Amino acid sequence: MSIIIDSEQCTACESCIVACPYGGIEIIEGSAVITPDCNLCGACVDACPVEAITLERTEYIDKVDKSQFKGVWVIAEHYGGEIHKVAYQLLGKGRQLADILKTDLTIVILGTNFDQILSSFGDYGADRVIYVESKILKHYYSDIYVNLLSDLVSERKPEIILIGATPTGRDFAPRLAKRLNAGLTADCTGLEIEEETRNLRQTRPTFGGNLMATIRTPISRPQMATVRPGIFKASNETKKKIKIIKIEKDLNETDSVTKVLKVIKKQKTTVNLEDAEIIVSGGRGVGSKEGFKIIKDLADALGAELGGSRVTTELNWVEPDRQVGQTGKTVSPKLYIACGISGAIQHLVGMQNSEIIVAINRDKDAPIFGIAHYCLVGDLHEIVPILTKEVRKIKSED
Structure with a gap:
């Protein structure tokens, strides 16, 4: 989108300056001019008494066959051999979304030595586990995660991907979204389904927490969202027989541009x-x-x-x-x-x-x-x- 100002029609009345909450417009040489502080909110368009300002919207052509994308995925993280609690919380919300969409819920784990707990995810609502196993995945490698996940997504085409808004999730989620050419909404506090369109309504705070914005990704798939720990609650009331898909990968340190030299555990804080x-x-x-x-x-x-x-x-x-x-x-x-x-x-x-x-x-x-x-x-x-x-x-x- 972009703001277009007709300098010949503009009367320099400054109504737009008064209306702009961000200082994104000023008068230069008798005409309104957009500054780098503009955030395309459109307040100046409505305020202009002579209709000299217009908001030009880019028309996108939907090139994605959305009917090919099915299923809700939760990407699990792990630290010290334990699955992060946000994965269980996302399964709780993911189950709700999957039920509305009448589709399956899958948890994806990239790691090692998790075979014994895979079946337990059925108790948290998952229909399927995709477990990519390699010894090197004991630790997190951003590039390996993105490579493996982008291959899985491209092959299996999930409709929605939920990721924890943790330091790890915030690192690989935008990289993965860029690789997939997908939309990503960060730090969501609410997730709902538009049943008629199957679009995911992603709500998050914006403008310093003063407003709540609801964002959709209507023209691309998958729809991706990160959610902070504690926003949703885990549910272990569902008892499901789960399908386990194990994929073994022969990976080593040469598959990453980074190398884990040492893991130093953060000292436990007294604040919990x-x-x-x-x-x-x-x-x-x-x-x-x-x-x-x-x-x-x-x-x-x-x-x-x-x-x-x-x-x-x-x-x-x-x-x-x-x-x-x-x-x-x-x-x-x-x-x-x-x-x-x-x-x-x-x-x-x-x-x-x-x-x-x-x-x-x-x-x-x-x-x-x-x-x-x-x-x-x-x-x-x-x-x-x-x-x-x-x-x-x-x-x-x-």
Whole structure:
């Protein structure tokens, strides 16, 4: 797409400048001119009173026979001989998508020494496992992954590919999409099917978490999406007899331009938000770093992890690894208590799947109340100490 300005028709009224939220247009020598800050939102087109600005859309010709593509794939990652938990979470969502499309769900594993667990993926909804086995695949090699996966996709033609938005997934997913000439949406928080078109509706935060965008890939296949750990939940209620396809590959280090010299395990952190059953988080409404003491007291009383919104980590009120949200951790505890958090989209996407959400805020119109199960309107500095006192009292009686 591109913005076209008719300089002869333009009156330099500056209505477009007022309408543009990104500073992507300015007046030069009596006519509006697009700057590199333009993001093609089209606000200037609607604002122009003389219709001197138009948004030119590129017409694409659908050259892909989409009827050849069937099935939903989940690409599994593994570390230290264990399958990453996001694979099980993607199987849960993948099963839902596959059922709507009336197609099969396949998990793809590139690795070694996984034979004994392959049949267990049927318990998580998979119909099929494609297991590419080679000793070198004990470790991750970007180029080998892309080469193997692109060959598999080209041969078997899945309709949808789901990948974890982990450091590894974020590395190979765009490379694979480029190789396949496929569309890719990163860091999705929602996935739905348009049944009439079989298009995957991929929802993700955009513009710094201030808006939610829904993206489709109507003209190419496969449709690819990455999803952060914790967005969806694994389901092991389905018991399926699974078909196992094992492909043995004779690979060695010469098949990659990189070489794994040494693997250094990251030291375990004391912060474990993603697996916590209870999280107590504070936001700007806490007021200060010192104000976080009452939030921590409640967390300690509940045996919970302490969390924070993005602004609290930026202000150094809490450590960065305690941030919940789009640019922090995605969590789904049994209980999430939000104290003084207004509910910006970028925070909500990181905790909206919590089983029970309790929100404390003095603003009765705070967006977080829209998803909270229990809403406490008032001063958190009065409410939180009362909650802490009651929790301690109950625990002392047990």
